[in-house]
Amino acid sequence: MRDETPLPTSKLEALRDFTLAMVRQRGELESTQMQDFYAAGYTQQNVLEIILGLSQKVMSNYTNHIAQTPVDEAFKRFSWTKKSSR
Template identity: 50%
Template structure:
């Protein structure tokens, strides 16, 4: 994010608090996506599948 980007953002009526909220929200989303990508594999065996439910019900 450049200084110009911040100036345009502030000129649009937002404050420095909103700049930090955007940065925090973006970083939280990136960390969440990365964590989900890295941790997803061990939980694949627990994924729901229609065939599995049919076998249990039978």
């Protein structure tokens, strides 16, 4: 996901595209984006689940950044830094 490699199914690609659009557009999606998500087999409940997941992630990230919480030893091997686009 982080390296933006193709996902195995078009349905998963639609989930990634929709979730990224939610983040990047701060929830202000075009009607075509909503239609594409539903056409891929997702529902309004799935939209709400994505919103819930994003809100939990934001709260966790902000809290940990302010508190300067170190990464647990068990998870250090999963630490990630975005590759430079330059």
